[in-house]
Amino acid sequence: MTIKKILLNFTGNTLYGNSITTVLRIIMGSLFIYSGFFKAIDLESFGRAILMYDISPEILVPYAAVVFPFVELIIGLFLLFGYRIKGSSFLSVLLMVFWIIIISISIYRGKTFDCGCFELERFGIKEEIGFPLVFRDIVFLCFLLLVFYARKHNLSIDKLIEEKRLRNI
Numbered sequence: 001m002t003i004k005k006i007l008l009n010f011t012g013n014t015l016y017g018n019s020i021t022t023v024l025r026i027i028m029g030s031l032f033i034y035s036g037f038f039k040a041i042d043l044e045s046f047g048r049a050i051l052m053y054d055i056s057p058e059i060l061v062p063y064a065a066v067v068f069p070f071v072e073l074i075i076g077l078f079l080l081f082g083y084r085i086k087g088s089s090f091l092s093v094l095l096m097v098f099w100i101i102i103i104s105i106s107i108y109r110g111k112t113f114d115c116g117c118f119e120l121e122r123f124g125i126k127e128e129i130g131f132p133l134v135f136r137d138i139v140f141l142c143f144l145l146l147v148f149y150a151r152k153h154n155l156s157i158d159k160l161i162e163e164k165r166l167r168n169i
Contacts, residue, residue: 021153028140029079032075036074039069042119050065052113055105075095083157099117117133
């Protein structure tokens with residue numbers, strides 16, 4: 001099989017949902033759950049990370065530190081189980097664009113600090129603000145866009161609901 005055929009198979013079928021979009025949805029949902037969970041169990045640390053970005057008034061940081069982790073958890077659960085995929089993938093795309101912009105602004109300002117994205121410092125891995133982080137988030141954004149634009153989703157609650165609705169017609 002040639003590379004051209006592989007690429008055509010990949011891109012041609014993703015709009016109708018296939019195993020690739022299913023795996024991407026599950027991976028991205030799991031990443032959002034992981035990220036939200038570790039932020040939620042250490043809100044103070046996440047609040048300090050938000051302060052480092054220097055993008056909002058200090059009085060709003062505690063609210064953001066509470067809201068973001070739980071939004072990520074909910075989006076992650078919806079993506080993982082395939083419920084309300086269009087809405088949850090759209091919100092995840094917005095979040096990813098937001099973080100790409102915020103990280104890019106920090107790079108422009110010359111700041112370097114741990115981004116607080118996945119709390120990987122627990123495992124001895126640094127996630128410092130920089131172009132590799134922006135590149136990673138752009139890749140994640142592309143994955144989420146594939147999930148968003150897929151018309152059908154395998155292994156999802158949405159698919160079960162659609163099949164039940166079609167049987168009742």
